Amino acid sequence: MDASKLRELRDFVEACKKNPSLLADPNLSFFRDYLQSLGAKIPAAAPSFESPKMGNPSVEVTEENRDASQEAKGKAMEAISEGKLEDAIEHLTNAIVLNPLSAIMYGTRASVFIKMKKPAAAIRDANAALEVINPDSAKGYKTRGMAYAMLGKWEEAAHDLHTASNMDYDEEINAVLKKVEPNAHKIVEHRRKYERLRKEREEKRAQRDRLRQRAEAQAAYDKAKRKEQSSSRSSGGASPRGFPGGMPGGGFPRGMPGGGFPGGGMPGGFPGGGMPGGFPGGVPGNVDMSKILNDPDLMAAFSDPEVMAALQDVMNNPANFAKHQANPKVGPIIAKMMAKFNGSQ
Known part of the structure; x- marks a missing residue:
């Protein structure tokens, strides 16, 4: 175990x-x-205990009441010495009703409840002494600490008994503390142990969450990268600087028959009467593609998104050349490429 x-x-x-x-x-x-x-005998439950009266702290205590309260307390002390604890409680209750502002009266009645093994009643009286009348009542802390010890509330007992000892040390407090402190220490250590284990579990869970999130992020990145690579391969390869679709057969993307523009040419030709009807028969098969790939102006143009978008538009529909020919960035590039296809450069 x-x-x-x-x-x-x-x-x-x-x-x-x-x-x-x-x-x-x-x-x-x-x-x-x-x-x-197992044959054990369980003591009969004690008859129900009717809590004694509590005083009204709002009443005005006259000198006569104060004297009568002291007289009742004297009778209570005499009853305690004779072992008549029930009588002592009765006298102390009268004393409290007469002078409800006396923390000593509550503390004394609480100490009698301790002797009667009624810790709950003792705690109630001690609370009245400490919370309502005098928060610095050493007797209130002492009796409440002893009552807590009877209930096995070791930490609360240790706190109250130490407080009482600091206010008014006596041997009885020290004797009870010797029994209370080891148990209170065990509880503190037990709590620290489980708090440490709880933090360790939380840290491990947080570490697992971080690793899981990192793995999910890595998986998403790898998936996106594979998709990008697959898309690049399915587009038919790429020219330097990413010319879309590559130039299969020395021509433009999308498989221009004979290496030329789709449909066999560019209706209307270039401005100024050049090449009406486009390139007859497409780009010759003996076009030296190195002339295009080694032309710095063309390669620079291929990296310009605007030029590439225009080229793609023209390749999709040659008739669209008309709307790009006035563009100073696009028109000259297409003209230069046409010249290379014709072998003039």
Whole structure:
């Protein structure tokens, strides 16, 4: 069995020894059934406890009430010394009603509840002393810390007992702290351990997410690159600087028959009466393509998107040459290419 679970079980058993009424919790019915199956005797549940009256801190306390409160407290202390704790509670309740502004009265009644093993009632009185009347009540912190210890709330107990000790040290506080601190330390270490494990899990999950996102991004990039390469291959190759579609057979893209423009020429010819009807028969098969590829002006033009768009437009429809011939960037390039096809350059 896990060591931490054993410690928790041991702490629970210790709490039950100090306050057997814990076993009356309905949530622990399964545990009671198990103990009884082993022959254990479960103490009968204590009769329902009616919480004593709390004072009204808004009332004005007269001198007579203050004196009467002190007298009731004296009777309570006498009852405590005789072991008559129920009587002591009754006298202290009278004292609180007479002087509801006395943190000492609440703290004293809380200490009696501790003796009666009623930690919940003790905590209620201690809270009244600390939260309503005097936040610096050492007795309030002491009794509440002892009540928390009875309930197995080790961290809360350690906090209150240390606070009380700093205000007004006594041996009883020190004795309780010796039992409380080791348990509180175990809880703190246990929490730190699981907090560390939680952070490690979060860091690992974040690392996995980063790796997954990186892999997805790489896969998307590789897919786009493969698509681009496939598109480039399917377009029939490429001339230097990416002449679209390449020049199969020494001609322009899209397979110009005979190496010339589609349809056999450019209707209307070039301006000035040149080459009406286009190139008869297309570009000759013996055209030296090196003249085009080694011409710096043409190669520079091939890298110009505007020129390439115009060339593509003309190749798709030769009749479109008319709308590009006045363009000073496009017209001269086409004319120069025509001249090379005719072998004049």
